[in-house]
Amino acid sequence: MACKAIAKLAWAEPTLIQETAIPLLLEGKDVLMRARTGSGKTAAFAIPVIQKIINLKHTSAYQCIRALILSPSKELCGQISSVVADLTLKCGREIRCVDISPTGDMQTQKSLLLDKPDIVVATPSKALIHLKASNMKLKDDLAMLVVDEADLIFSFGYEDEIKELLGFLPKIYQAVLASATLSDDVLSLKKIVLRNPVTLKLEEPELAPSSQLQHYHLFAEEDDKAAILYALLKLNLIRGKSIIFVRTVDRCYNPMLLLPSRQWEQFKIGACVLNSELPAAVRCLSVEQFNRGKYQIIVASDEKSLEKPDGGLLSHKEEKHKEKKQSSKRKRDKESGVSRGIDFQHVSNVINFDFPLDVSSYVHRAGRTARGNNQGSVLSFVSIREKPLMFAVEEHLSKVFNNQRVLQKYEFALEEMEGFRYRSRDAWRAVTRIAVREARLKEIKQELLNCKKLQGYFEENPNDLAALRRDKALHTVRLQPQLAHVPEYLLPAALRTESSAADDDQDAQEPAPPKPKENKRKQPVHHGSVKRHKYQARRSNPLQSFEIKGIKRKTRNTKGADAAASGDT
Numbered sequence: 001m002a003c004k005a006i007a008k009l010a011w012a013e014p015t016l017i018q019e020t021a022i023p024l025l026l027e028g029k030d031v032l033m034r035a036r037t038g039s040g041k042t043a044a045f046a047i048p049v050i051q052k053i054i055n056l057k058h059t060s061a062y063q064c065i066r067a068l069i070l071s072p073s074k075e076l077c078g079q080i081s082s083v084v085a086d087l088t089l090k091c092g093r094e095i096r097c098v099d100i101s102p103t104g105d106m107q108t109q110k111s112l113l114l115d116k117p118d119i120v121v122a123t124p125s126k127a128l129i130h131l132k133a134s135n136m137k138l139k140d141d142l143a144m145l146v147v148d149e150a151d152l153i154f155s156f157g158y159e160d161e162i163k164e165l166l167g168f169l170p171k172i173y174q175a176v177l178a179s180a181t182l183s184d185d186v187l188s189l190k191k192i193v194l195r196n197p198v199t200l201k202l203e204e205p206e207l208a209p210s211s212q213l214q215h216y217h218l219f220a221e222e223d224d225k226a227a228i229l230y231a232l233l234k235l236n237l238i239r240g241k242s243i244i245f246v247r248t249v250d251r252c253y254n255p256m257l258l259l260p261s262r263q264w265e266q267f268k269i270g271a272c273v274l275n276s277e278l279p280a281a282v283r284c285l286s287v288e289q290f291n292r293g294k295y296q297i298i299v300a301s302d303e304k305s306l307e308k309p310d311g312g313l314l315s316h317k318e319e320k321h322k323e324k325k326q327s328s329k330r331k332r333d334k335e336s337g338v339s340r341g342i343d344f345q346h347v348s349n350v351i352n353f354d355f356p357l358d359v360s361s362y363v364h365r366a367g368r369t370a371r372g373n374n375q376g377s378v379l380s381f382v383s384i385r386e387k388p389l390m391f392a393v394e395e396h397l398s399k400v401f402n403n404q405r406v407l408q409k410y411e412f413a414l415e416e417m418e419g420f421r422y423r424s425r426d427a428w429r430a431v432t433r434i435a436v437r438e439a440r441l442k443e444i445k446q447e448l449l450n451c452k453k454l455q456g457y458f459e460e461n462p463n464d465l466a467a468l469r470r471d472k473a474l475h476t477v478r479l480q481p482q483l484a485h486v487p488e489y490l491l492p493a494a495l496r497t498e499s500s501a502a503d504d505d506q507d508a509q510e511p512a513p514p515k516p517k518e519n520k521r522k523q524p525v526h527h528g529s530v531k532r533h534k535y536q537a538r539r540s541n542p543l544q545s546f547e548i549k550g551i552k553r554k555t556r557n558t559k560g561a562d563a564a565a566s567g568d569t
């Protein structure tokens with residue numbers, strides 16, 4: 001049955017970790033699997049879990065919870081349960097899996113658990129709450145325990161919960177730890193969770209090879225970062241789904257405000273924000289909608305705020321102090337993870353608008369693209385103060401890939417982009433702290449209006465609903481409609497024909513000055529054959545020709561830069 005489901009997922013062959021781990025797990029061994037991010041670890045443990053339950057059900061019809069899968073964040077729990085759902089698609093109602101990680105009605109979760117689903121997916125703290133409340137009992141029947149993203153379990157602060165939780169489990173059960181790294185935390189967890197385990201440490205780099213994943217960097221200061229992003233998007237040099245990573249939650253809203261929704265729409269690109277301060281339901285919905293293709297871009301922050309008001313980076317001590325001070329004001333969800341482990345599907349580009357603060361963060365962000373057998377690229381904007389961070393990543397990647405120079409320079413002649421620079425600088429500066437706050441308030445207001453639970457309240461209190469709707473427009477950033485349209489004179493010469501055509505598409509959505517009537521299709525192809533016409537079009541296409549007058553890229557970068565630009569997967 002699982003095989004039929006796998007066929008439906010169109011997985012032609014197992015990944016390396018699946019090929020090695022599944023037979024060991026089917027033999028009943030405890031396994032610690034370390035394999036790179038995006039290598040298919042979820043199915044590597046989920047398939048044996050499902051198979052074990054099917055086998056046990058053949059020997060005993062007694063219904064009970066037979067597997068507990070723990071993961072550090074709600075997003076990851078949701079993801080695991082949807083992989084289990086995909087893999088049990090052909091099992092009908094025979095195997096039931098319940099995800100109790102979402103914050104919600106405990107009574108509903110209790111009744112789901114009392115129904116004894118075969119598999120329970122939870123964060124450690126949620127599992128513990130239900131175990132303590134006797135809503136689920138595992139002491140007699142649990143056959144399998146899985147801890148996914150084991151390297152994050154302690155760093156997310158679950159050490160005590162895990163230790164306490166083990167007291168609710170039977171003496172004998174099979175256990176699996178899955179992790180992208182073999183950190184000290186994982187080794188400590190291994191000691192307390194696994195018995196005589198087989199350790200699978202695949203001899204493969206922690207990221208996909210450079211034939212599949214290309215890394216680029218581009219030196220740029222704050223104002224220029226915005227201009228470059230604006231130009232890359234407007235000139236269609238970034239194609240396919242992209243994740244733009246920024247350092248802090250507030251900065252998530254900057255690129256969004258710089259390119260306000262109207263403009264994203266004009267790009268025909270849907271964009272949304274993802275960060276740990278959004279409610280879990282909104283985060284999960286954003287990821288789901290992004291995966292379904294509703295949004296082309298996610299602007300995500302995966303770090304806590306490490307920035308000083310003057311723009312410098314905070315020391316660890318300063319950061320802790322700031323966090324303590326802020327904790328009463330701003331609520332960050334401990335059970336949230338953005339770059340770690342989330343299976344954003346078919347992402348062509350990861351753009352580090354802010355460079356990640358350490359090597360492991362870079363690896364995890366980069367791991368959001370080139371997943372499975374897909375192609376991908378990472379483009380990092382690096383300011384002067386971020387250079388040391390970049391050098392650390394460069395050194396690390398070159399060690400991982402046998403002294404190869406992995407991080408390539410993305411050649412981009414910003415001086416040719418003066419027009420973009422001028423326009424975006426203006427818009428970027430309009431994004432003040434107040435504007436960010438207002439944007440976030442607007443988001444909350446929208447959430448209230450969409451909240452199903454409040455629908456009843458609004459029906460009974462229509463005045464409140466009207467007041468909320470009537471509320472003054474919160475968007476204090478002056479929208480600059482001219483940003484949506486890039487006049488031809490702003491473009492580098494080599495891009496004029498193509499991008500003005502792209503703009504023509506956009507112009508179709510907004511009132512445009514009347515143009516002389518002409519039917520492009522009917523225009524004859526002058527001077528030569530169709531082949532020649534195609535050749536000329538190819539020559540003027542910066543993505544296909546090696547030499548670009550406006551934006552200079554060196555030939556050695558062209559292949560990767562094309563991938564970065566086209567993002568074809």
Ligand SMILES: Nc1ncnc2c1ncn2[C@@H]1O[C@H](COP(=O)(O)OP(=O)(O)OP(=O)(O)O)[C@@H](O)[C@H]1O
Binds near residue numbers: 012042343373
């Ligand atoms: N055998 C396979 N063939 C093709 N694609 C696969 C296969 N197994 C899994 N995948 C796909 O690979 C992607 C990554 O899988 P998964 O999320 O399980 O990776 P992971 O190793 O758990 O990553 P992370 O460490 O980041 O959590 C998913 O989109 C999944 O659908």
